[in-house]
Amino acid sequence: MEHSQHRTISADDLKLAGDGVGRLTKICGAIGILGLLATFLLYSGNHQQFYFSYLVSFSFWLSIALGALIFVLIQYATRAGWSVVVRRLAEHTMATLPLFALLFIPIAFGLHELFHWSHAEAVAHDALLQKKSGFLNPGFFYVRAAVYFALWSGLALWFRRRSLIQDLSKDPLTTRLLQSVSAPGIVLFGVTVTFASFDWLMSLDPHWYSTAFGVYFFAGCFLAIHAVLILLCLGLQSRKILPGVVTFEHYHDLGKMLFAFVVFWAYIGFSQFMLIWYANIPEETLWYQNRLQGGWYGVTVALVVGHFALPFLFLLMRDVKRRRASLRLAALWLLAVHFLDLYWLVMPTLHTHGAELHLLDLTTFVGIGGLFCAALGILMRRGALVPIGDPRLVESLSFENI
Amino acid sequence: MSLTQDTAADGLYGLLAEFSSPETLLQACEKVRDRGMSAWDAHTPFPIHGLEKAMGLKRSIIPLFVLVLGLGGAAIGMLMQWWIATKAYPLVISGKPLFSWPAFVPVAFECGVLGGALGAVFGFLGQARLPQHNHALFNSENFERVTDDGFFISVEAADPNFDREETEQWLLDLGATRVEAIAP
């Protein structure tokens, strides 16, 4: 609790400068390219493994960018004061969404490897898939993906741009404009993210369906962005950037949101499981059955313990949310189990008997992650790290928890 | 406050100082705290943010009650269902195992919340020493305003640093608008 010590903030504290960060960006970019190169080398002979590994890594990093977008939209829609000091970091993060449109290309190419429903001969022998073919067909799938990315990128870039312009103009009307656009933005986001999760994750098992799946995926996105924001702030502050701007009070709130969405994720996950388990209808239960037998059973248990029980008990404590080391641990841990969650959603389709780790899991993760971090580094150097023109900045700086 | 009985002989419970606003009360509280007073209190119509620090109060231990009773309640809820479903009245329903834990989560959860809520309420009542049927401060007519718009500091005669004249003058110096002696 050192919030009364340094409140003298200079403009330099709010910008990324110096070669250190530039070097880090380049290193991230290099790692990303190396990762993708290694992926390319491993591709031959492992086509299917590549596409599934790629989908997991892609969903993981995308979920962070999507989480950032909805985070920003919600902060505007609710006229939040506390979060202004961290909002710009989310704005930079969400501006990586166009990169994901590019990174989607391999998935588009791997349609046949990933999605059973994309095979015309499979559909011909499957009455259910024939019924669904109005929705699950390659053409419409591509069109939908294009619409999602256009919409997400458009929203993300526009919001970031307006917010950056406000840094100079200090025009409070910008805030008002963004507030009024944010509400319909949330509606569009909700619909597109639901269908994107149906398209890319749920339709891996084209016979299975769950109406709560979109909400489940959203819970993961929203959890991930809070973990990333905590890590970004801690990382920047360890480099003497943002001193006294992001205080323990803000960390405490971010930590509370982590806690809340650990619980929300568990609530949706449990409800979905329990209802399907209880009704025990073959076409639904199979999806869980696949995840509760063989090697997947252990993964499922690990997910329940790691994604709910442990972080729940850990984050329950107030001091955990107000100390750097413990909060960093919680955020890193939650990102790791979030990855496991997506792995658990995707991989049982490929490896039906149990998790089989493959080098491609690592190379795709590092490849996409490296590019994502490099893009984030570039974006962060292109503007202040805090929305200095935001009319609620002072409120956010002086914010204290009750 | 346990010393109240001893001072009753002096015919004085303590002094009640009134302040005009939350600001003056908060500043006065810091002074009282810094003087090392122990048997004293501030009285306000609503909780004032920062006053607990100004008074040097410790953080409430109610969260501990809630944690223990909450987890305990959930555990008891689950155990009860386990015992009923597998020991007391085993009955196979819709082909499910006797101990169908997913079906037992909702009730266990509700029991946990009930335990936690009871912990919070009774923890509060115990910590705040409520209910209390009477208190010396209610002897002051002016004190009725504490639930309306009055801001008070009460200093008990039981405090080792208490001296009737000196403390009264001191409270007035701290900005009290009036100081009143309270009969026990």
Next chain:
Amino acid sequence: MDTVAEIDPVVGRPALIAGEPDFHSITESVAAPMEWKPPIGWYICLGISLLMLSLLGISIGWLFWEGVGIWGNNQPVAWGWPIVNFVFWVGIGHAGTLISAVLFLFRQKWRTSINRTAEAMTIFAVMCALIFPGIHIGRPWLPYWMMPIPNSMGMWPQFRSPLMWDVFAVSIYGTVSLLFWYVGLIPDLATMRDRAKTKIRRTAYGIFSLGWRGSMRQWNHYEKAYLLLAGLATPLVLSVHSVVSFDFATSQLPGWHTTIFPPYFVAGAIFSGIAMVTTLMVICRVVFKLTHIINPLHFDRMSKLLLVTGTIVGYAYSIEFFVAWYSGNPYEGFTFLNRAFGPYAWAYWIMVSCNVITPQIFWIKKARTNMTVLFIASIFINIGMWFERFVIVVTSLHRDFLPSSWGYFRPTFWDAATFIGSFGLFLTMFCLFVRFLPMVAMAEVKGTLPQAHARHPDPESDLEPVGRIA
């Protein structure tokens, strides 16, 4: 009066209470309805409510005499109005906890003007809700069979049944809501005690205020306990309507069995509850002259919540419909087409237009603060949310898997009488509440006034340097 002042986004935070009241004037305006002779309108309301309450008594009496055959419940629609009404009332009961607990955790200070009434409403709504399963069990003298207590028959409740979860969820919800409400009331009851002019009032308020003396050492624990109760009530409120939704969703029935039911029911419950709070608040603020404490700002916020939750409900309707088609399951598909275009299409479209289309009016800022619009829209939403439960219960059941088991549900006079009677109970309790208990949380409202903040003169916390960045 009925417009929100234009708020400069730089300042951003409008005053929560209109005018510039001092602490004492808050006490005066809130305490007044309890100390003056009530207006004639209150007697009329109470009279009508008591009439309706007696209708409930008659209905239940006749039910106990004659049996559940007096209702329209029959195969295939064995779950008729009693369940619809139960879910309707439990849903209404969710806004109180949302406003008190969830908005408290999100530091939405505007809640202080309305939380007390919303909490009271919650408790009365839960009372109404509990009547229906209570009288629906067929042998109303045996409800204690649902309690896990030793008995001479050696029988125990069946905890794999979602109906048992309901017993626990709703009764614990009622208990915790009551505790939360009461803890919040203690300081205000003390205010009433200290203002009391008669001995009876002094004693009554004195007993229930437990000897509260506004001590900061008490406030310190009080605030912690209140925060923790809010923290507990928040997952509780989510769980209760989730459990209610499990009653339906654990089945295998198309239209009931769907995984989005828990969050969708929760959103719907909050939606209906806030609509009910809005309806009551529009009336109360005028009748009891609280227009400066409950002002357009609060209605603006509540309309936004109506818009959000109404849109979430619309999202759930659409996803359900889409997945019914996407599942490829012919029974799922039929159920949903039958809902929209079958014999109960009228109910379905009442539901959609009231719940999804009506709240969209709140995109318009003027509509959010116009009392007439608010009143009409909130009534529509109440109707729509009742029909939502009707659609879920009746349309899913009336077309069974075999066409020989198809039917058309028609309510009887006694169905309607019991439902109207339950409003009698709700309104009677509400009338008594506004007469005898402070309907605005005085202590909390005072804490949100600008002069309540003891700004500490601390040179270190000077924020001036931020301005220099420019």
